[in-house]
Amino acid sequence: MLGVMLVLVFATGRCAADVGDFAPCLQFFYSSWPPKGLMGTPICQRYYNQHRFATLYSRPRRSPWFSAYLYSIPAGKRPSASWKFEPQLAYPGADGNMIPFPPGPLDQNVVESQAVDLDYINSTYSRGHLNPSLHHQSREMRSATFTLTNVVPQKAGSNDGPWEFLEQDVNNTLAAYCLGEAYIVTGIIPYRNNEHWLKNHRVAVPEYLWSAYCCPNYNHSLPEQLSDAFPTYAAVGRNDPNSTEEIVPVNKTAKRQFRGYDVRQMSLETLEMYLKDRFNTVVSVFYEQCSGSG
Numbered sequence: 471m472l473g474v475m476l477v478l479v480f481a482t483g484r485c486a487a488d489v490g491d492f493a494p495c496l497q498f499f500y501s502s503w504p505p506k507g508l509m510g511t512p513i514c515q516r517y518y519n520q521h522r523f524a525t526l527y528s529r530p531r532r533s534p535w536f537s538a539y540l541y542s543i544p545a546g547k548r549p550s551a552s553w554k555f556e557p558q559l560a561y562p563g564a565d566g567n568m569i570p571f572p573p574g575p576l577d578q579n580v581v582e583s584q585a586v587d588l589d590y591i592n593s594t595y596s597r598g599h600l601n602p603s604l605h606h607q608s609r610e611m612r613s614a615t616f617t618l619t620n621v622v623p624q625k626a627g628s629n630d631g632p633w634e635f636l637e638q639d640v641n642n643t644l645a646a647y648c649l650g651e652a653y654i655v656t657g658i659i660p661y662r663n664n665e666h667w668l669k670n671h672r673v674a675v676p677e678y679l680w681s682a683y684c685c686p687n688y689n690h691s692l693p694e695q696l697s698d699a700f701p702t703y704a705a706v707g708r709n710d711p712n713s714t715e716e717i718v719p720v721n722k723t724a725k726r727q728f729r730g731y732d733v734r735q736m737s738l739e740t741l742e743m744y745l746k747d748r749f750n751t752v753v754s755v756f757y758e759q760c761s762g763s764g
Contacts, residue, residue, distance in 0.1 A: 488513065488514045488515075488516050488521075488558055488566035489511060489512070489513050489514075489556065489558040489559060489562070489566070490511060490512060491512055491514070492504050492512040492514065492524055494514045494521060495514035495515075495521040495523070495524045497521075497540070498521075498523055498524045498538045498539050498540055498653070499524070499538055499653060499757075500651075500653040500684045500686075500756045500757055500760055501756075501757035501758075503756070503757035504524070504526075504538070505526075505536065505538070505655055505753065505754060505755045505756075506752075506753070506754045507745070507746075507749065507751050507752055507753030507754060508526055508535045508536070508657075508749065508753060510526040510527050510528045510529075510534075510535050511526070511527045511528070511529055511559070512524065512525075512526055512527075513525045513526075513527050513556060513558075513559075513619060514566070515537075515556075515568060515614060515617065515619070515620065516566045516567050516568065517554075517567060517568050517610060517613065517614035518567070518610055519567060520610075522539075522610075522611055522614040522615075523537055523538060523539035523540075523601050523614070523615075523620075524537065524538045524539070525537045525538075525600075525601075525619055525620055526657075527556075527559070527584075527619055528674070529559070529583070529584075530674075531660075531665075531673070531674035532584055532585045532589070532672055532673045532674070533585060533621070533622045533623070533658070533673055533674055533676075534600055534619060534620060534621075534622065534657070534658070535657055535658065536600065536655050536656060536657030536658070537600040537601040537620050537655070537656055537657070538601075538653070538654070538655045538656075539601045539605065539606075539653075539654055540651060540652065540653060540654075541605050541606075541640075541641075541644050541648070541652035541653075541654050541683070542605070542606050542607040542608075542611070543607055543641075543644075543645045544603075544604055544605065544606060544607055544612070544641065545607045545608075546609060546612075548603050548604070548612065549603065549609055549612050549613045549616070551616050552570050552613065552616055553570065553571055553587055553597075553616055553617070553618060554568040554569055554570050554571065554616060554617040554618070555568065555569065555571060555580055555584055555586065555617065555618055555619070556568055556584060556617065556619045557569060557580070559580075559583040559584045559619070560577065560579040560580045560582075560583040560584070561579060568614065568617045568619075571586065571587055584618060584619060585618045585619075585621075585672070585673045586618065587618075588670075589668050589669075589670060589672055589673045590623070590668070590673075592669070593623070593668050593669045594625070594669075595623035595624060595625060595668060595675065596623075596624050596625070596626050596629045596630075597618070597621040597623075597624070598621055598622050598623065598624025598628070598629050598633070598679070598709075599615055599616075599620060599621055600620055600621065600622065600656040600657065600658075600679075601615050601620050601654075601656065602615060602637050602656075603615045603616070604637050604638070604641055605637065605640070605641060605654065622658055622675070622676050622679070623668055623673060623674075623675040623676070624676075624679070624709055625709055625710070625711075625731060626727075627711070627727055627728050627729070627730065627731040628679070628707055628708065628709050628731040630727075631725075631727065631728035631731055632707060632708075632724075632728055632731050632732055632733040633679060633707045633731070633733060635733070636681065636705055636707065636733045640654070640681070640683060640703070643696060643699055643703070644683065644685060646689075647685075647688050647689045647692060647696065647699075647700065648685040648687070648688050648689075648700075649685075649687045649688055649689055650685065650686065650687030650688075651685070651687075652683055652684070652685040653683065653684045653685075653756070653760075654681065654682070654683045654684075655681070655682055655683075655755050655756075656679065656680070656681040656682075657679070657680055657681075658676035658678065658679055658680070659676060659677055659678040659679075659680060659706070659717075659744070659745070659748050660674065660676055660677060660748070661675075661676075661677045662677075662748060666710075675709070676709055677708075677709055677710050677713055678706050678707060678708060678709055678713070678717060678718070679706070679707045679709055680704065680705065680706045680707070680741055680744075680745070681704065681705055681707075682702060682703065682704040682705075682738055682741055682755050682756070683702065683703050683704075684701060684702055684755075684756045684760035685700055685701055685702075685760075686701045686760055686761070688700040688701060698737070701760050701761075702737070702738040702756065702759065702760045703735070703738075704735070704736050704737060704738045704740070704741035704755075705733050705734060705735045705736065705741075706718055706733070706734055706736065706741065706744065707731065707732070707733040707734075708720075708730060708731050708732055708733075709731070710730075711729065711730025711731060712730070713730075717734070717744055718732050718733065718734040719732065719734070720732055738755060738756070738759060738760070739759070741755070742754065742755060
């Protein structure tokens with residue numbers, strides 16, 4: 471069991487901050503209500519002077535607890551990866567826009583404050599987006615997802631397999647049947663005991679990834695296979711083929727490169743049950759369970 475109860479603290483008194491305050495970017499949360507139950511550093515992710523999505527960041531883990539965003543039907547090709555960092559994590563008075571990593575040596579304050587490219591190079595993990603490029607329309611919005619404050623260490627068997635298939639399924643479902651705003655929150659579940667780290671023990675590795683969406687206004691003429699996909703949908707994916715099967719069973723017939731990285735669809739209530747068990751506190755993802763009253 472995690473030794474520290476995690477309690478989300480977010481302030482609304484400072485409206486100009488991009489780090490430490492969700493107030494400037496509440497539009498990315500259903501009913502302007504960030505998830506409750508997790509403690510970290512709120513980041514309003516800004517790119518080209520516009521807020522693009524929101525992230526709850528863990529400074530000790532140098533990786534996010536979750537990213538929250540509005541879905542939009544994608545257009546165009548996936549942009550080339552130009553990895554960025556958040557300057558305000560290193561310097562409180564810095565410009566709030568994420569910026570690309572420079573080609574030369576990095577400022578030590580940046581290195582200490584967050585993950586950097588060298589953490590992932592020659593590791594056995596890929597950079598796993600929580601807010602994926604696939605779920606956005608504009609090139610600027612898609613490019614904004616390529617910040618290391620939005621990624622976690624993810625095994626290729628998950629990132630290129632079942633988790634990618636989940637992102638595509640969510641994209642297809644929302645594009646076809648969601649009639650209004652679709653709010654998505656994607657996060658991680660840490661190991662219960664003994665944190666796992668990238669090669670240099672700077673960036674924590676999650677045991678599972680989870681994702682949930684809220685679409686209160688949708689086409690009720692749903693095919694039978696999507697009857698339980700609205701107004702909410704949730705899923706948990708394995709990031710460790712050696713994990714137990716209590717949350718996500720393993721499909722023994724899956725292709726070898728994807729075996730052990732399965733994704734399990736579940737209700738929002740079931741997801742929150744697993745989050746409560748792992749974090750040892752109540753975690754609420756959407757206001758009133760995305761009831762439509764927000």
